[in-house]
Amino acid sequence: xxxxxxxxxxxxxxxxxxxxxxxxxxxxxxxxxxxxxxxxxxxxxxxxxxxxxxxxxxxxxxxxxxxxxxxxxxxxxxxxxxxxxxxxxxxxxxxxxxxxxxxxxxxxxxxxxxxxxxxxxxxxxxxxxxxxxxxxxxxxxxxxxxxxxxxxxxxxxxxxxxxxxxxxxxxxxxxxxxxxxxxxxxxxxxxxxxxxxxxxxxxxxxxxxxxxxxxxxxxxxxxxxxxxxxxxxxxxxxxxxxxxxxxxxxxxxxxxxxxxxxxxxxxxxxxxxxxxxxxxxxxxxxxxxxxxxxxxxxxxxxxxxxxxxxxxxxxxxxxxxxxxxxxxxxxxxxxxxxxxxxxxxxxxxxxxxxxxxxxxxxxxxxxxxxxxxxx
Numbered sequence: 001x002x003x004x005x006x007x008x009x010x011x012x013x014x015x016x017x018x019x020x021x022x023x024x025x026x027x028x029x030x031x032x033x034x035x036x037x038x039x040x041x042x043x044x045x046x047x048x049x050x051x052x053x054x055x056x057x058x059x060x061x062x063x064x065x066x067x068x069x070x071x072x073x074x075x076x077x078x079x080x081x082x083x084x085x086x087x088x089x090x091x092x093x094x095x096x097x098x099x100x101x102x103x104x105x106x107x108x109x110x111x112x113x114x115x116x117x118x119x120x121x122x123x124x125x126x127x128x129x130x131x132x133x134x135x136x137x138x139x140x141x142x143x144x145x146x147x148x149x150x151x152x153x154x155x156x157x158x159x160x161x162x163x164x165x166x167x168x169x170x171x172x173x174x175x176x177x178x179x180x181x182x183x184x185x186x187x188x189x190x191x192x193x194x195x196x197x198x199x200x201x202x203x204x205x206x207x208x209x210x211x212x213x214x215x216x217x218x219x220x221x222x223x224x225x226x227x228x229x230x231x232x233x234x235x236x237x238x239x240x241x242x243x244x245x246x247x248x249x250x251x252x253x254x255x256x257x258x259x260x261x262x263x264x265x266x267x268x269x270x271x272x273x274x275x276x277x278x279x280x281x282x283x284x285x286x287x288x289x290x291x292x293x294x295x296x297x298x299x300x301x302x303x304x305x306x307x308x309x310x311x312x313x314x315x316x317x318x319x320x321x322x323x324x325x326x327x328x329x330x331x332x333x334x335x336x337x338x339x340x341x342x343x344x345x346x347x348x349x350x351x352x353x354x355x356x357x358x359x360x361x362x363x364x365x366x367x368x369x370x371x372x373x374x375x
Contacts (some may be wrong), residue, residue, distance in 0.1 A: 001368060002035040004086040006076070008068070008095045010040035010054055016210075017291040018116060021185045022092045025364070026052045028186065028357040032365060035086075039079065041072060041096075055079070060095070064137070065119060066145045069099040069152075076103060088112060088368045091156065094119050098148075101155035110371040113156045115170060115180075116288055120150055125173045126286050128214060154178055157371040160364070162289035163310030169286060179374070181367050184310075185289050186360035187351055193274045193299045202232040202257075203338060206276035206301070208269065208292040211239030216282035216306065221245060222327035223282075224254040227334060232257045234272060236264060273299035278337055281305040284324040290314055297351035302343035304333050316350055317343055 009015060011023045022038075027050055030036045036052055043056030057075040060068040076083065076099065083089065084107050091100035091113040097120070104111035122138050123130035130138055138146075159180045161167040167180045209215050217235060224233060235245070235258060242260060249255040261272075273279075279296035286309030293314045296303050305311040307321040315321055320343070322333040337343065353359070 001033040002086045003029060003033055003088050003090055004083055005038045005090045005092055006096055006100050007040050007092045008060060009042045010038050011049065013042040018093045024186055024188060025092065028361050032361055065095060065149055068095050072096055072099050083107060084109060088371060097156060098152035101152045105155040111156045112158050112160060112367055112371050114160045115166065116162055120153060121173050126169050128285050150174060157374050158367055160367060163313050165286050165309045165313065166288040183360060183363045183367060184355060185291060186357045187294045187298055187355040189357055191295055191298055193270045202230050203277050204275060205231065205233045206272060206279050208236045211237050211241040211245060213241060214283065214285045216284040216324060217245055218248060219325060219327045219330055220280055220282040221249050221258060223331040223334060224257055225252050226328050226331035234259045234261060236261045236269060236272060238263045276301055279303045281311050282330055283308060283311060287311055294351055294355055297347035300344040300348045302337050303347060304337050
């Protein structure tokens with residue numbers, strides 16, 4: 001089987017978890033198929049990365065999907081003959097799904113697309129208020145060019161979502177007539193944490209992620225007001241909500257218990273997982289997945305999360321899920337997690353079984369075969 005992965009960005013260009021996940025896909029898929037090559041829009045050369053051939057084209061304006069796909073068509077069209085030699089085209093990261101659907105139809109090459117975000121849908125479809133620019137785009141484009149984008153996307157033979165929750169949202173918003181399989185992201189087998197943590201007199205909570213409203217860090221900081229004073233919080237990440245969150249911690253008088261680290265090197269993050277006693281994911285939207293939860297579980301941490309989206313499917317202890325936007329309930333769940341034992345060990349065993357590269361790659365290859373049969 002020969003697989004071409006088409007994606008907006010590929011390491012060493014990394015903007016988030018999507019790039020880490022697509023590199024894991026390429027690297028772990030390679031031993032199981034005849035050939036894997038990557039086509040990405042973040043440079044202007046062709047070279048190998050960890051043994052994977054990567055063809056890079058000039059960067060795209062990712063903010064507007066219509067523009068991205070129009071500009072991506074010509075570079076990919078020039079690779080028409082090369083792309084025709086593959087058995088499957090896999091569009092990873094939702095931005096280029098429409099143009100991959102178009103090319104797949106033109107070439108007669110089976111295609112698979114990972115729906116790892118909700119960019120094809122209005123924000124209201126998953127309970128989020130659109131910011132002004134996005135709201136304007138939805139008003140002007142969702143019913144016009146957006147219909148074309150979704151129509152081209154549906155020419156793809158088979159879709160993958162990262163969670164059942166994400167599949168449900170797509171099926172309820174116009175994708176009920178296309179085949180969608182649920183295959184989660186895999187863990188990073190190279191991820192290891194130090195054996196010993198830094199001594200601390202407090203019980204330390206850890207959050208890792210973008211500091212945006214949807215992540216719900218506001219409620220995590222507010223929860224400290226309902227927790228004993230020996231519980232501290234480390235917040236790892238950057239975003240437009242950092243200053244408001246720091247101001248909130250000051251107003252609540254918990255600023256001495258909150259450490260905002262900003263963006264840190266990956267090696268330091270590994271140490272922070274070791275230092276932590278409990279990982280908390282307080283999201284207020286149905287996030288398609290949650291790679292940081294996998295990392296926390298690999299590190300042997302218990303995990304508390306809100307009962308929304310993909311993260312709620314990762315956490316195996318129902319008692320450690322709580323409703324979103326509720327600082328008091330979050331605090332109660334954190335206190336419960338603190339009083340329990342064995343959850344971290346259980347998490348570590350579970351994550352290495354369910355999200356191992358071997359398990360996930362087998363499921364992805366099954367999807368490839370189904371797409372090829374349908375074609």
